[in-house]
Amino acid sequence: MVMALALLLTLGGPAPFTLVNGTDAPLAGLAAQPVGGEGRGRPLGVQRLSPGARVNLPALGGETCAFAIEAEGGGGRLRWNDVNLCDVKIVTLRQRGATLWVDYD
Secondary structure, three states: OHHHHHHHHHHOOOOOEEEEEOOOOOEEEEEEEEOOOOOOOEEOOOOEEOOOOEEEEOOOOOOOOEEEEEEEEOOEEEEEEEEEOOOOOEEEEEEEOOEEEEEEO
16 A cells, blocks of 8 residues: 555656747746746756757656746747646647747647
């Protein structure tokens, strides 16, 4: 019983995922933080992500699924809120004008 509970807890958090730049601008300074966290997010180790490029990232750890992803792009700081990083394989960051959203696969 204890072993089954431990397995469920480890399966409940974020998993490794592929991040895709679905915007028309290069993204730099990518960082993520759990929703409700304070300050700057944890750097994702990606210097620059060109439009259409993708990068494989490890699980971010913790038990929370909702993250904010931030990046420099298009002349300013962009922030995608409430990004689900559990049970997804591909997360595509999108932008049209001032509207930001995420597509999942």
